[in-house]
Amino acid sequence: MRKGIYIGVALLILFVMSSFNDPTYKMAKLKYNGGGDWYGDRTALPNLIKFCNENLKTNFQLQDEVVDVGSAEIFNYPFIFMTGHGNVIFSDQEAQNLRAYLIGGGFLHIDDNYGLDQFIRPQMKKVFPELDFVELPLNHPIYHQKYSFPNGLPKVHEHDGKRAQGFGLIYKGRLVCFYDYQCDLGNGWEDYGTYAGDTQETRLKALKMGANMIQYVFTQ
Numbered sequence: 001m002r003k004g005i006y007i008g009v010a011l012l013i014l015f016v017m018s019s020f021n022d023p024t025y026k027m028a029k030l031k032y033n034g035g036g037d038w039y040g041d042r043t044a045l046p047n048l049i050k051f052c053n054e055n056l057k058t059n060f061q062l063q064d065e066v067v068d069v070g071s072a073e074i075f076n077y078p079f080i081f082m083t084g085h086g087n088v089i090f091s092d093q094e095a096q097n098l099r100a101y102l103i104g105g106g107f108l109h110i111d112d113n114y115g116l117d118q119f120i121r122p123q124m125k126k127v128f129p130e131l132d133f134v135e136l137p138l139n140h141p142i143y144h145q146k147y148s149f150p151n152g153l154p155k156v157h158e159h160d161g162k163r164a165q166g167f168g169l170i171y172k173g174r175l176v177c178f179y180d181y182q183c184d185l186g187n188g189w190e191d192y193g194t195y196a197g198d199t200q201e202t203r204l205k206a207l208k209m210g211a212n213m214i215q216y217v218f219t220q
Contacts, residue, residue, distance in 0.1 A: 023061035030082040030108070031068045034089035039066075040113055041083050044189035051189075051207045052214050056146060070094035074101045079217055080108050083186045085115040088123045095126040102127070102169075102176040107217045110179040111186040114159050124169065124177070133167040133179060142166070142178065145215040147208040153180055154205035156188035157195070174220065178213060185209060 027045050031038050045064035052058045064081075067074050070093050074080065080101075090098065102108060110120055121133065136142065136152075143149040143166075153164040164183035168175045187195060188206020 022059075024059040025079075026061045026065055026077055027079050027081065028065045028067040028074075028077040030080050031066050032082070032084075032088050032090065032094075034087035034119070036084035036086035036088050036116070036119065037113075038082070038084050040085070041111070041186035041190055043191045043194065044083075044186045045081055047191065048189045048207060048210045048214075052211050056211055056215055058214065058218075068094075070097050072097075074098070075104065075106070078105075078107060079214060080106065081111065081186070082108060082120075083111040083113045083116075085113050086119065088116070088119040090123045090126050092126070095123070099127045103171060106176070108177040109185075109213060110177065111184070112179070112181045113184060113186060114157070117181060120179070128169055128171065131169050131171065133169060136166045136168050136175075136178075140166075140168075141220070142175070142212055142216045143209075145212040145219075147212055149209060149212070153183045153185070154188070154202065154209055155183060156198075156202055156206050157184040159184070175216075 027049060029038065029045060046062065049060045049062055049064065053060055067077060067080065069090060074097065098108070110116070112120070124133070138150060138152050143152060153166045155164045159182060162182040165181045166183070167179040167181060169177040185206050188203055189210055192198070192200060192203055
């Protein structure tokens with residue numbers, strides 16, 4: 001009888017301990033219409049999740065998920081990642097849904113995978129007609145979390161040779177959307193060797209900047 005009690009207590013302890021290891025949060029990639037390759041950077045989020053769990057002690061589910069911009073499921077994710085090269089179209093319902101998500105405390109990271117800029121700006125204007133993207137100053141807290149980037153975004157891929165820029169949409173004093181342009185952070189998070197010529201140093205910088213974003217989202 002006593003042995004059975006001991007076993008029962010031991011199993012209860014193991015259950016409680018395992019529950020602490022259950023993922024607390026999940027990340028998702030945004031699926032949108034228009035024909036653009038929303039599905040790009042396939043290994044980016046899993047690598048960022050692993051880096052954050054190891055270095056920030058976050059507890060994200062190891063595998064990212066996919067969420068439609070117009071779905072109610074979007075509210076299950078504190079951090080949404082959007083990427084692509086091409087066309088983006090938000091319906092009125094999708095724009096309103098994304099607005100409600102962002103106003104309600106969600107955060108969107110838009111990664112210009114080269115060629116997205118001309119499409120995403122008018123679509124985000126549907127979401128926030130009253131707001132414009134503003135370039136974040138170098139002293140903005142997003143650049144100075146666990147890792148410091150005094151010169152702003154690291155340059156991952158050259159493309160047009162322009163400097164990397166970080167833009168934001170700020171709603172009632174809160175940064176709700178961060179947009180990296182001419183930077184390609186998402187490519188920097190992918191498996192090493194995905195892109196010829198990439199270095200481990202550049203990849204590490206990209207992951208650190210991604211970790212800064214996550215830390216900022218959870219502490220602002």
